[in-house]
Amino acid sequence: MSLEPNHPLDAFIDGELSAAEMARIALVLKDDPALAMEVAELRAMGDRLRETPLSLPVLNAEANWLRNWQISRDRSVRRLAGWMTAAAAAILGITLSTALTRSAQAQPQLADWETAAVAGLDEDDTPRAARLIAVDLSLPVTSEGVR
């Protein structure tokens, strides 16, 4: 039994294989000392990486980080306040505009006879005026006039 030539041992070392696959590879390693040595080397590499100390920052790094973070924090609060003020102004503007528009639309429509009265009628237009009034008052109108 052997591994495929390009089968990565990394997944085996990292525990990223199914239980069945892990067991299969473990069996292969038992019979393949060279491959087992490779696995051991890779594990040792990981151990060495974990044991190597990390770089340390300069002495005043933490104070700098904290101070700059506070500056960013305060800037974002001011920016948020600015946006909220602008949003409130926009809402107020839209609300006022809507209210004015509705107010204009709500003005009562003049009846035709009222328009005619304002515009003025000719002397011969008396029957017309009567018809307009009758229509407005929902009175029956015939060809001969208002009943």
Add this chain to the structure above:
Amino acid sequence: MSEWTDAQLMAGVARGDAHAMRELLRQHGNYLFGVARTLTNSPADAEDAVQETLTALLTAKFRGDSSLRTFLVSIVVRQAALIRRKKRPMMRLADDSDRPQKGDSQSATDARIDLAALLEKLSPEHREVLVLRELQGQGYEEMARTLGVPRGTIESRLHRAREALRQLWK
């Protein structure tokens, strides 16, 4: 022992609480710098990566499905990548050891090999996967999410990273 849980720390930081940030830095600041240093070209870039990470915490959402340290490392890895993309690669500065560092002693500086030095000859992508896998113990799926690449890419990068390291250490 800290009185803050991970969730409390993050909630405090998100609120802008300086005490919470001070505690977060006490617990994780050095570690974040160390990780950032392995992934950037200079200590100054590493400091910037940590700074950008802390700023990001003002709006980041910590769901608690990983430890806070894992969450922070994921952000610092991305910030380090952004900084690398913005800047041209630099020669490793000789004055790295000129600035006073925490824990310095004569014997330590004589033979000081830190992880950044160990990994500096590797590509940034190889360093990223080694840091996430070997230091953070992240699984392949989590690494894929952190780096924004498919799982298959993680597997092949990790394999090549280990090969490259083996060649360096021979």
